[in-house]
Amino acid sequence: MNLKAPTIDHIRLISLYWSRYAVRSGSGLVYLLIALVFGLFVAHILITPVEQLIARQERELGQMNPEVIRNTITDIGQPITQWVLGQKSLKEIMQQATARQRALMNDSDDTSLTVQPLKSDADLDPWARFLLEKRPALLSAIFLVLLFGMPFVISFLAYNQVSGDIQSHGLRYLLLRTERSNIYFGRFLGTVIFSTAVTAIIIVTIVFYLGIKTRIYPAPALAGWAVHGFLALSILMVPYIAVCSLISASVDSPFLSLILAKVVIAGVLVLAILGSVAWKPAKYLLYALPWGWQSHLLHPAPAHCLGAALACLLYAAVFLMLGYYCFERRDL
Amino acid sequence: MTEGKRPGGLTALAVINFVFSGWSLFGLLSLAAFFAFIGKIPTDNMQEAQKAQIEAFQNAGLPVFIFIFALSIITSVLLLVSGIGYLKQKKFLGRMIGNIYAVISIASSVISAKMWPAEMGGSFNIATMIGLIYPVVTLILLNTTFKDDLTN
Numbered sequence: 001m002n003l004k005a006p007t008i009d010h011i012r013l014i015s016l017y018w019s020r021y022a023v024r025s026g027s028g029l030v031y032l033l034i035a036l037v038f039g040l041f042v043a044h045i046l047i048t049p050v051e052q053l054i055a056r057q058e059r060e061l062g063q064m065n066p067e068v069i070r071n072t073i074t075d076i077g078q079p080i081t082q083w084v085l086g087q088k089s090l091k092e093i094m095q096q097a098t099a100r101q102r103a104l105m106n107d108s109d110d111t112s113l114t115v116q117p118l119k120s121d122a123d124l125d126p127w128a129r130f131l132l133e134k135r136p137a138l139l140s141a142i143f144l145v146l147l148f149g150m151p152f153v154i155s156f157l158a159y160n161q162v163s164g165d166i167q168s169h170g171l172r173y174l175l176l177r178t179e180r181s182n183i184y185f186g187r188f189l190g191t192v193i194f195s196t197a198v199t200a201i202i203i204v205t206i207v208f209y210l211g212i213k214t215r216i217y218p219a220p221a222l223a224g225w226a227v228h229g230f231l232a233l234s235i236l237m238v239p240y241i242a243v244c245s246l247i248s249a250s251v252d253s254p255f256l257s258l259i260l261a262k263v264v265i266a267g268v269l270v271l272a273i274l275g276s277v278a279w280k281p282a283k284y285l286l287y288a289l290p291w292g293w294q295s296h297l298l299h300p301a302p303a304h305c306l307g308a309a310l311a312c313l314l315y316a317a318v319f320l321m322l323g324y325y326c327f328e329r330r331d332l
Numbered sequence: 333m334t335e336g337k338r339p340g341g342l343t344a345l346a347v348i349n350f351v352f353s354g355w356s357l358f359g360l361l362s363l364a365a366f367f368a369f370i371g372k373i374p375t376d377n378m379q380e381a382q383k384a385q386i387e388a389f390q391n392a393g394l395p396v397f398i399f400i401f402a403l404s405i406i407t408s409v410l411l412l413v414s415g416i417g418y419l420k421q422k423k424f425l426g427r428m429i430g431n432i433y434a435v436i437s438i439a440s441s442v443i444s445a446k447m448w449p450a451e452m453g454g455s456f457n458i459a460t461m462i463g464l465i466y467p468v469v470t471l472i473l474l475n476t477t478f479k480d481d482l483t484n
């Protein structure tokens with residue numbers, strides 16, 4: 001097999017055209033709508049209880065106390081964060097919640113509007129403490145859910161990078177003017193550009209809303225953490241887009257490509273979780289995709305964060321090269 | 333421009349329009365049932381927030397109900413008609429009606445957020461922004477990306 005060296009100018013041209021064409025082709029439009037609705041819906045679910053708490057505080061105390069609100073968010077977010085980061089099992093979380101509920105019921109006064117110290121502060125892991133106390137906890141919670149949820153959504157954008165044109169034999173006309181490598185890598189880059197732009201829209205909207213409407217976090221803290229979250233989400237999407245590139249280059253039906261992308265991305269997670277119930281080592285299946293360590297993109301240690309980002313790029317490179325190998329050899 | 337050259341995005345937009353239109357019509361039935369029984373809902377054993385929400389609707393009266401109902405019918409019909417217009421790539425049925433739907437939808441979201449009490453879904457929040465996504469995307473796409481596709 002003769003693998004042709006890609007041409008930067010061609011890749012740039014194809015990627016820019018592909019990112020602009022994404023909305024016209026339909027897949028970009030569907031992804032844009034699903035990603036925006038998903039991102040804002042996650043924010044809605046997490047921000048609404050806080051807004052209700054603020055409204056209640058203003059009604060009963062006459063003013064909003066950001067310190068109390070922040071403490072309450074940290075208190076509620078602590079078990080969820082520990083579970084998401086894999087520091088506690090669901091059983092432990094439930095036991096902790098039951099014990100806490102009992103303690104609250106014994107406490108006759110309604111203390112929900114006053115400053116509450118974190119009762120289990122001592123066993124709070126440095127990572128959870130970083131996300132909940134050192135950074136805006138509400139934004140951390142939104143990022144954790146988005147890091148988990150966005151890989152399911154990305155296939156709506158990335159499933160049809162080449163499979164549609166393989167099916168219609170449309171690539172034959174394009175191959176008169178450029179090489180397969182330029183088409184393959186150009187379309188991958190175009191998809192990454194579009195995905196990054198949509199991620200930016202989601203994050204800017206949420207952060208702008210948090211800054212203007214709720215006003216419980218200082219603007220510089222929100223902005224700094226938003227940039228980190230944006231970079232984490234954008235980099236995380238790259239290996240998943242590469243998986244879709246590989247699948248798209250391997251099959252000649254866009255619909256089959258979408259189904260396979262969904263099955264592979266969700267299947268790895270489901271198999272690892274269900275499989276580990278019966279056989280513990282099955283949990284390592286998570287590392288077939290970034291599922292096993294993707295939350296490390298929000299780790300407090302910069303070296304850890306950078307390592308996770310590099311791992312994302314390494315996974316992407318492997319999937320991309322496998323896809324390119326298939327694409328270069330296949331009949332178009 | 334012939335129908336054969338219709339971009340996939342425009343077809344997707346039409347399908348989404350039909351889905352939202354059907355959804356809106358189904359919502360009308362729920363709305364009618366809700367307002368028919370709103371006066372009979374006992375609020376004695378409810379939580380404070382729920383009670384305030386039900387009472388806000390009970391006190392809103394018939395004009396508000398008619399306004400919400402009429403608006404739902406109008407947006408539903410506009411979505412359906414513009415969806416057909418997208419498929420046939422019509423300038424008036426597609427681009428014009430689609431733009432009218434988007435403007436009415438954005439205006440109604442802003443007016444609801446400004447005028448209605450929070451208990452009735454008023455006040456500007458993230459849900460308002462979710463509601464604005466589709467009309468805003470429609471408005472942008474009809475006047476940029478698909479501008480030259482709706483010319484018949």
